[in-house]
Amino acid sequence: MLYVKYRYQDTVKVKFLKNLDVVSCTALSLYNIIKQYFNDNNVRLERMIMWTSDGAEVMLGKYNGVQARLKVDSPFLLEQHCVTHREALATKQAFAKVSYMSKVEGIVKAIYNHFSRSSTRQENLKDIFCVLDQKEIRMKRVHDIRWLSLGEAVTAIVRSYDVLVAYFSGESKSGKDPTAMGILSAITTYRDLLGKLNSLNKALQERNIRPSDAGRSVKRTIDSLRERYLTAADDAITWGPSMQKLLSRLPDMTELHGNKEESQKLFTSDVKHLVSELNINLQHRFPDTAFVNNFDIFVPALFPEERSVLYGVDQIEELYRRYRTLLPAEDLETISDEWDDLKYCLKESYLNCSQEEFCLDLTVDPVKRQQYPNMAILAEMCLVMAASSAEVERGFSQTNLIKTKQRNRLSAQHLDMLLRVKLCYTGLQSLDATKVYNNWLQAKRRRLIFDNPHSSDSESDMDC
Template sequence: MTGKKSGLVQQLKQEVPTLLSTHCIAHRLALASGKAADTMPYLLKFEKLVKSIYRYFDNSPKNMSRLESAILEESSDCVRFKQVFHTRWLIFEGCVRAICENYSPLISVLAEDKGAKAPGLMKSIPTYKFVYTSHFLADVLKQLGILCKTFQSSSIDFTSVSSCLEVTVGEVKRLTESKQGKMCFKAAVPDSVDSSGESEYKGNVIKDSEKQRVEAERACEQFGERVLVNLEERFADVGDSKILRGFCGIFDPSVFVREGGVLEECIRTVSQHLGEEDLREEYMRFRGEVIECFARVANDANSVCQLALRKRDMYECVVDAAYRLLCIPVSSVECERGFSVQNLIKTKLRNRLDTRSFYLLMRFQIDGGPKHSFDFAAAYGKWKNMKSRRI
């Protein structure tokens, strides 16, 4: 759909040259992390091992019961293994964190099982390479997961995307260079390899060698580097992204209150895109009025855009830019959240819901607020008085 020659976006732009196209920021983040692992053989193997661990316990209530009993013997917290999908690599954070925190109970359950699956898992799990990769991914994917949740917020706009992304990029870069995170795996194993080819970790014997250590560190380092490269490519200020950055800059209070090259570049970009030669002069008048009269209420880009809309008769070019910035969606999260609510409400047992009832239930689920604050007595009274009822 976004082909450079005959894609749908290009055909639409031929009809409307000022049309802007953007990609959901949450999907871009997921693709950046997923594609970073696709070209690395060990991480693909690691993904299969994590899936095998999940299926081993999910398909057997007996195995799950044994695992929970072993976990409760060590601590009161039980972090369950989660299902993983190749197209949703960010969900790995919960999976690898469960492996790291439940490693000893996991090994004890597998060691006691005499079936066919457990010995196969025991060949790959109690190794330095597997445990090191689990801890590194738990640290890196936690940072990406925090960013993903931020991108899924209903209040996020284009002006806050860059700042959130810079923080995450800095953390991923630090973890990649230091090869050590909060999970502190390297501090729990010996610094050098024993002649026996084994090391002890949390009271469990794991296979260890100098080759495994080098390969593990190299694989994790490459993953971190490729994540950073993919993030830079997918969130680069080129094409329509550069134009959107310009729209954000002229309405973002953190940018327009300071005169300088950044603001001038944003004004130039927006003027060229809209083809409005008088935009700069009109915008500077609008900017001066906002700084002088509305500095207290103009605390984000949305409020500045609303101020422009209130003065649409005075600043036509600025209002046009404000409309464009407000109508461009940052992500498709709200749409997909609606589909998820739809699937939760309209199940096989409720397939006869009419359209209006279904619509009201979805609105209540999405916008109704916390259920404990709902006034059921008032709702019952209104329902009772709508018509004569036998109660």
């Protein structure tokens, strides 16, 4: 499934392009299909700036992956491992390295299964919500392929904490459910930590997010986690509000949870270990040395408060070295002088603008494009760089909704048409019904039957 990010006039768009009919899943086969599609539609591959996909070897393999083969046709192509996939992998690896926290997902699944498989248990839980005068909250299912599902499931458990405690306490003491005691001992979860990760994940799924935006979002999350969980002494943590609320309940449940101090020590050691591993994984997967970070010079908010002659000089040099055959500048000195003029204009006129607003104005405004031709080309590259393939994942979700078990014989062509209607639909106001009818009529020979009492038999039965 192909998506494209491009600039159209003064707007940056991300659109569904084509559901390709794939015969083989090898890198060579995928490359040939993609190249053939672009050639058939008169699109020059050398104009492709970035290739973004998941981290599969067939896609991003250094020597034989699809991106490596595309670089033969487009030497300026940058490969990008989807930032949302990277964040999910970093989180998964961090959880796997902490023995206690690796069980959290299983615990959450156990709580969901405990209620989903019994209508009696669901009714009992609902009764406790009513008794405690709380709004009923449904337990959430954890989906392995949905990035936010674990955090949402944990949030549902934390918000239902009082009700779950009352339910499992009753079940344990009555002896009705032998697994209730074990589940209750692991209900305490880390909603604050997962909340930060979910917030980061949602930011990385934004439609027009650029690689440099993603890097800054990850850095803010790393700094926030470090400040909250790792700056205190070895035996202490500055717990978030949700965790403080959970810990305050432990003294009233020593029979079920054990000693409060022992519980806090367990939480402290596990959470510190988890956050340390998480920060290490995020830093490894989002390095500050990435080439795309050179485009941060086009972010007005990052411009230094005091005028600096040296600001952006190194980044401009790196960009010139890579794209010099695409730029009209004859040498590095020419483009450096152009940047020197532009950055003071940026400071004075665009300080409150976003990177997209600044780059669009520089690209679209004919006066500025003529005045800063090299910067306009670099700004346009920055605009169309795609950091995430989340939009493609949404396309896959729509595919699963359309091509169900009952419609498994849908061809790739028909599936592409249905996806185009679903994903590119703009409303009936812009639909030309006559044009649609004529296209349908001309697609193949059709037998048209007109229900007209005044027409003859020969007129009412026509082959077209």
